[in-house]
Amino acid sequence: MPLRLPYTLLWLIALPLVLLRLAWRARRQPAYLRHVGERFARYNVRPAAPVVWIHAVSVGETRAAEPLVRALLARWPDHQVVLTHMTPTGRDTSRALFGDDTRVLRVYLPYDIGFLATRFLRHFRPRLAVIMETELWPNLLACCSARAIPVMLANARLSERSAGRYRRWPRLTRVTLGTLTAVGCQTEADADRLAALGAHGVSVTGNIKFDIAPPADQIALGDAFRARFQGRPVILAASTREGEEALILDACIAHCPGNVLITLVPRHPQRFGEVAALVESRGLKLQRRSDGAPVRRETRVWLGDSMGEMFAYYAAADVALMGGSWLPFGGQNLIEACAVGTPVVLGPHTYNFGQVAEQAVTCGAALRAADVDGGLCAALALLGDTARRDAAGVAGHEFAQAHRGATQRTMAILERLAAGASHAP
Numbered sequence: 011m012p013l014r015l016p017y018t019l020l021w022l023i024a025l026p027l028v029l030l031r032l033a034w035r036a037r038r039q040p041a042y043l044r045h046v047g048e049r050f051a052r053y054n055v056r057p058a059a060p061v062v063w064i065h066a067v068s069v070g071e072t073r074a075a076e077p078l079v080r081a082l083l084a085r086w087p088d089h090q091v092v093l094t095h096m097t098p099t100g101r102d103t104s105r106a107l108f109g110d111d112t113r114v115l116r117v118y119l120p121y122d123i124g125f126l127a128t129r130f131l132r133h134f135r136p137r138l139a140v141i142m143e144t145e146l147w148p149n150l151l152a153c154c155s156a157r158a159i160p161v162m163l164a165n166a167r168l169s170e171r172s173a174g175r176y177r178r179w180p181r182l183t184r185v186t187l188g189t190l191t192a193v194g195c196q197t198e199a200d201a202d203r204l205a206a207l208g209a210h211g212v213s214v215t216g217n218i219k220f221d222i223a224p225p226a227d228q229i230a231l232g233d234a235f236r237a238r239f240q241g242r243p244v245i246l247a248a249s250t251r252e253g254e255e256a257l258i259l260d261a262c263i264a265h266c267p268g269n270v271l272i273t274l275v276p277r278h279p280q281r282f283g284e285v286a287a288l289v290e291s292r293g294l295k296l297q298r299r300s301d302g303a304p305v306r307r308e309t310r311v312w313l314g315d316s317m318g319e320m321f322a323y324y325a326a327a328d329v330a331l332m333g334g335s336w337l338p339f340g341g342q343n344l345i346e347a348c349a350v351g352t353p354v355v356l357g358p359h360t361y362n363f364g365q366v367a368e369q370a371v372t373c374g375a376a377l378r379a380a381d382v383d384g385g386l387c388a389a390l391a392l393l394g395d396t397a398r399r400d401a402a403g404v405a406g407h408e409f410a411q412a413h414r415g416a417t418q419r420t421m422a423i424l425e426r427l428a429a430g431a432s433h434a435p
Contacts, residue, residue, distance in 0.1 A: 013182050014124075014148050021123050021149075028121065039280040041098035048118040051129035055115055059090045063136035065119055066093060068100040069277075070343060071142040074165050076107050077221040077417040078140065083113055085421065092134050094119035099279060099317070106318035122147040131157055138428055140164050141190075144172065148182060151189040160191040160427040164420050165218045166204060167196045169340065169361045173203045184208030191427055194420050197365045213423070216416035217366065219345045224321045229350070232325025238304045239312075239326070242271045243393045245386070246327035246352070248320065249277040249342040251334050255285050257382040258331065259292050262310065265386050270393065271305060275314030275323050277333055277342065282315040289313065325350045328399065329389040335359050336382050341367060348375050348406035353392055353399055355385045375406030 032049075036042040047053075062082050066072040072095065079091050093116045095101045101116050108114040120126035127150040139154055139161040146163075154161050168176075176183045187193075187209040194215035195201040205212045236244075245266075247258050255274060262272050276285050289296045294310040297303065299319075305312055314323050324330060324347045332354055334342040340362030347354045354376040360367035370376035377392075379385035392399045 013185055014152065017148055017182060018124060021121065025121065025123075039098060041102075044098070045118055049120055051120040051126045051133065053117055053133055055117065057090050057092065057115060057134055059088060059113075060086075061092050061134050061136045062086065062089055062138045062140070063092045063094065063134060064140045064142065065145060066095060066100060066104070066142045067145050068095065068097040069103045071145070071165075072100045072103040072107070073222065073343075074219050075140075075142050077218055078164065078420060079108070079114065081417050081421050082424070085425070089113075089137075090115060092117065092136065102317055119147075119150075122149045124149045124153065127153040131159070137431060138162075138424060140424070144168050146186050148186040151186055155189040158431070160431050161189065162420075162424060162427060163190050163193045163204075163209070164215070165196060165416070166193050167200045167362070168203045168207075169364065170203070171361060173207065176207055180207075192423050194416075194423055196416075199365065215419040215423070216413060217345070218416040218420065219343055220349075220410055220413040221415070221417040222346070222349070224325070224346070224350050228319065228321035229325050231319060231322035232350070235299075235322060235326035239271055240304060240307075242269055242305070244271045244273055244327045244329075245389045245393070246273045246275065246323055246330040247333060248275055248323065248327075248330045248347065249333035250274065250285075251277055251337060251339045252281065254333055254336045254382070255288050257336060258386070259289060259294065259311070261382045261386040263292060263294070265383065265390060266310075267390075268310070270390070271312055272310060273312045273314055273323060273327060275320070275333075279315070279317055282313065286313055286315075320346055321350060324352045327352050329392045330354050331382075331385050331389060332356050332360075332376075334362075335367075336385065344370060344376060345410055349410040351403035351407040353377070353402035353406065355379055355388050355392075357382070357385060370406065370409060373405050373409050374402055375409045376402075 032042050064075050066075045090113050093104050104116045120130050131153055139159050141163050143165050187207055192211040193204055193209045196217045198214055201212045201214050289311045295308045296311050297305055297309045298313045298315050300315050330347045330352050332342055332344050335357035338359045341360035344354045356367055356376055356378045371378055377388050379388050
């Protein structure tokens with residue numbers, strides 16, 4: 011506790027600011043003011059069966075958790091999975107993936123203050139815990155350790171930039187990582203960084219996102235989107251972040267022929283209106299996915315204003331520009347594009363998916379460009395070279411297939427942890 015005391019005091023001092031930030035974010039996304047009690051470990055739902063708990067902070071982690079949730083429910087069908095999130099979009103993604111399946115409960119994780127963590131664990135009594143990617147809460151993990159709850163950090167990734175932040179607090183980081191029972195990393199580099207910071211039980215399991223198969227209904231929806239496009243060539247700007255849309259739209263004005271349709275899908279749904287206004291401010295004709303109408307010949311930008319349909323957007327596109335990689339956000343997941351055979355153009359900032367990005371470039375599934383103008387020109391060149399575009403699509407599909415299996419390797423570790431737990435599933 012002495013090591014965590016300053017951390018806990020900082021949380022207590024900052025809590026009013028945290029609540030103000032919650033209210034501020036609710037101005038753009040009102041869902042932040044729903045279920046506020048859950049952030050203080052006050053829950054209206056109670057499990058009806060033994061619990062495996064998975065923490066998936068937001069959209070990307072929740073999508074990554076899907077194969078693991080299904081594998082856990084298949085292995086222990088008499089259990090429920092409690093999925094915890096920190097954002098409304100993560101919670102909405104969980105609902106889209108698992109619908110009304112009563113075996114999956116979704117709630118917010120409480121703030122990382124000791125008595126709140128204890129209240130959460132007493133309420134749900136998890137027999138096994140999984141933290142997706144790298145979401146380390148010192149007090150929560152200490153409480154799990156005190157209650158002998160095995161915790162696995164799964165699909166773990168840690169960029170050099172993030173590792174540098176953890177190195178600023180070496181003792182707290184080492185103690186926190188030491189509470190983990192096992193760590194399954196995406197790459198050797200991730201494993202080396204986490205081990206150097208103090209994690210033990212570290213192994214390389216691969217990236218679970220490769221195990222997410224494109225759903226048949228999403229592929230069919232992609233075909234329906236293509237029918238709306240009425241034969242036009244399509245460049246998808248996928249999961250774009252704030253500041254990137256303006257760069258892409260300006261590059262479109264500078265380089266795109268009028269027959270090329272830009273499908274623009276912002277990463278965060280609360281920005282749909284803002285991005286629509288950006289398009290219209292540049293005099294570009296806009297339509298929205300939500301209007302359900304065929305895309306008119308004069309439309310230059312089709313705004314993907316929906317959640318949970320990225321596979322369909324990728325399937326409907328000829329080439330994808332990867333959002334998050336044009337400004338220093340670290341990139342977004344390109345595996346979904348590869349899985350449906352859509353070539354990808356990456357910007358310079360892919361540190362969150364560094365190895366996957368480099369492997370995709372090496373095998374010919376992706377190209378890299380120095381800036382948005384170069385990226386759009388590369389995408390246009392692919393539109394004009396059918397043979398090269400088809401070869402890149404095949405390479406992407408083969409790349410995605412070759413790296414499957416992380417879920418199975420993760421489950422093998424979880425089964426060992428469960429067998430050794432005092433209250434195993």
